[in-house]
Amino acid sequence: MQTTKTSDDQIALNEERIIQPFSRRRFLGYVGATSALLATAASCKKDPIVNNTGVDLGSGDVGILNYAYALEQLEAAFYTQVVLTPYSGISALETEYMTDIRNHEVAHREFFKAAITAAAPSSIIPGLEVNFSSIDFTSRTSVLATAKAFEDLGVTAYNGAGQLISTTGNGPTYLTLAGKIVSVEARHAALIADLIAPGTFAATVDANALDSARTPAQVLAIAGTYIKTQINASNLPS
Amino acid sequence: MNLQNIISEIEKVDPEVYDRLDTRRKAMKKFANLSGKVALASLPIAFGSMLNTAYGKTSSVTDLVTDTLNFALTLEYLEAAFYNKIAGSAGYLTASAADQTALTKIKNDENAHVAFLKGALGAAAVASPTFDLTGGKGSGTGPFAGYLASYAVQLAMAQTFEDTGVRAYKGQAPNLQSSRPYLTAALEIHSVEARHASHIRQMRRALDAAIPAGQKPLKPWITLNYSGIDYPPAQANINLSFAGEEVTTQATVNIIGIGGNSFITDKAASESFDEPLTKAQVLTIVDPFIV
Known part of the structure; x- marks a missing residue:
């Protein structure tokens, strides 16, 4: 391509x-x-427009790893800010949870950075510049709504990326790694939903009680609101 | 996806497509039944199995994929049977209204997963085993005997089943890679099981019963290999569902303190990644519940 x-x-x-x-x-x-x-x-x-300019995620499994790295950068940056400047009225329990999730997302981000650097040092994407101007970090409603959006987006992104991972070489290992992370994102998603409205931990599932999946183009079209750096996903597997 | 368009397209290159489908009446009947009750999301699978039947042996649904989906179906049968059984029991009725609503939601989800997988597998679907939810392999007097009277035990069992389910699906994902629609569907169930686990764990934390003192606070995620469950009669078996969750190295990368972030402790590192279980490990865990 x-x-x-x-x-x-x-x-x-x-x-x-x-x-x-x-x-x-x-x-x-x-x-x-x-x-x-x-x-x-x-x-x-x-599919929504896939930008062909900007930071190139690359192709093949490394492209998928970069794609995940991009999303984890976004989530980690968000929760880092939430922990740094907690919203007004945050409870002790919510502080505990936000801190835990921050820890997990930073771990995910740093893991991808290390793993991609080890596997394909010349292909790793740089740190992305985020744009959180639409988020009011002093507002519980704004922060939790954004957190929910990010977590649900992450779940659908990993669910959609699984089938794009190769079936040979390191592919199955990468698929398992993605699986190890997506269920933690889903645990976050359920918790955040419950913080917003108790009991809504799985309110987003369809009639078959399945979560959904999104293509990288769909995901990046949504995430793009919060990422200043232009991302080129056009070389990802499809 | 427009199913009618696809069939029309097939007709252009294979005018006998309707004959093929019609002469395989079973396939058609199965599909018609399915389309009535299964939402669009599962149609690629339903349509796929219809085509496979219609065109004979060149099935993309390999034995491995069928076996894997049947394994998943068996776990869903167990979960559904459990939630169906506790609904309205003496222990269950001591739960708050909100908790009962949540358990009803999860019950409905698990039954939907059963229906979905049965629909996807069609004639290849295994029948439900008979379950002994006391964990007594049919004796009815296993270590969980009395669970119907105890809400705390019910939640402990629910958490174990959900966390085990998450790990089981995760372990099977590579076995579904040859079939993209099935892999995606399995991942879409996998994350729902994780949502359930997260909520059940919150319910257990609020109830604050049968949680080992050294493992508090119980989190929505799995810390180290903590079960978060104190239930001596079945402790060894429960622990099997959490063994291996304590790893802090992923693909040779040490997660503790990674990137110079000292807040990523061993606990945080283990929580950040859920670990898979092999089919054999899962079967050992569920064996006491299957007659």
Whole structure:
């Protein structure tokens, strides 16, 4: 994929590939790999714009690790600020929880930094500049609403990224690592939801009681509000 | 995803698609049943199994994937059976209204997971085992005998089941990589189990019963290998669900104090990552509950 392509071109290209009629034989060949067909079909709807400029997350598994690193940077920066300047009226229990979550998110961020540096030192993304101007850190409502948004976003991001991780080499190990983190994010998400409205720990699940998943493009479109640094996710696996 | 469009597209390249589907009446019936009660999210799976049946043996649902989903289904049967059983019991009725509402929500979620996995597996779904929730393998007099009368024991069991479920799904994720839709669905269940665990742990902290003094405060996340449960009759078995959670090294990276952050203690490092369990470890844990 060329980084010089505009996002519209890229979307058009993807759609062309999907819509292009395929031969019967090729189709019958495909059915043996139903999941691939379905994954393609499921991706038919247009994704939000993927920026082709800015910090390049890269491709392959390292790209996914950088993607996770970017999200953890955002979360860690947020909770670091929450702990530094607690919202007014914060309870002792809430202080304990915010501090714990800050610790976890910083651990996640630093883990990815160390792991990517070890695996692909030339591919690691730099520290991102955040933009928290829309958050009122003195307000419990604002802080908890943002925390909920970040945690739910993190859960859907990891849930969506699992299938983008390779099946060979270090892929399964990376998948397990992502799994180790996403359930902690889900524990956070449930707690924060409960702090906002007791009993809403799993209110976001669908009729099958499943959480949801988001593509990197969907996630970054949402996270972009809080990240000043332009991120290029166009080379990530899809 | 527009299912009708996909079938139309298939028809263009395989005019006999409807015949194939119709002559496999079972497949069609299964799909029709499914679409009535299963939301759109699971349709890729349902559609996938329909196609696999219609086109015969070239199934993308490998034996490994089927086995893994059946393993997950078995755990969901256990969880659903547990929550169904405690609902309205003497111990349960001592819980606050808010706690009962939460347990109802979790019960509904687990039953939905059962229905979802059964739908996804279709004819390949295993039947529910018979459960002995006293942990007595059918004797009815296992170490949890009396759980129906004790809300504290019920919550301790609930936490153990949820935390075990999280670890079990995590351990199986690599086995589902060959099927992207199934992997994603499993991850989407995995995070819901973690949400349940988080809430049950909050409920246990508030109730403040059967928590070892040295393991307080009980957190929504798992600290070291603490079960947070003091229940001597089944302590060894309970501890199995938390063994291995104490690790503080991930992919050879030491997490304690990482990046010069001294606040990341061994406890924080262990809490930051949940650990997987192998299928064998999980089966050992649930074995006493299966007749």
